[in-house]
């Protein structure tokens with residue numbers, strides 16, 4: 001049965017504008033991105049060759065994997081070459097100054 005778990009990953013002020021931060025929740029490595037005042041959460045794993053994304057770079061609306069150059073849209077997870085598979089995105093919100101990530105499990 002599907003369920004969801006909510007995780008407080010830190011104060012919003014811990015995440016600087018334009019930053020990519022690695023966090024671990026429930027033994028899962030995630031990255032938290034802050035861009036244009038919004039927070040995004042995703043696995044710390046590129047869908048191309050599974051290298052980490054926390055050492056990547058941000059472009060407007062996208063995170064770029066530095067290993068072979070794939071980019072992923074921060075709103076949709078849509079990839080560019082050489083990745084073909086969408087990046088999973090987790091719901092990330094700011095609640096009373098805290099960043100909260102919700103993970104759905106099947």
Ligand code: FES
Nearest residue numbers: 046048049065068
């Ligand atoms: S591992 Fe990310 S582009 Fe290849």
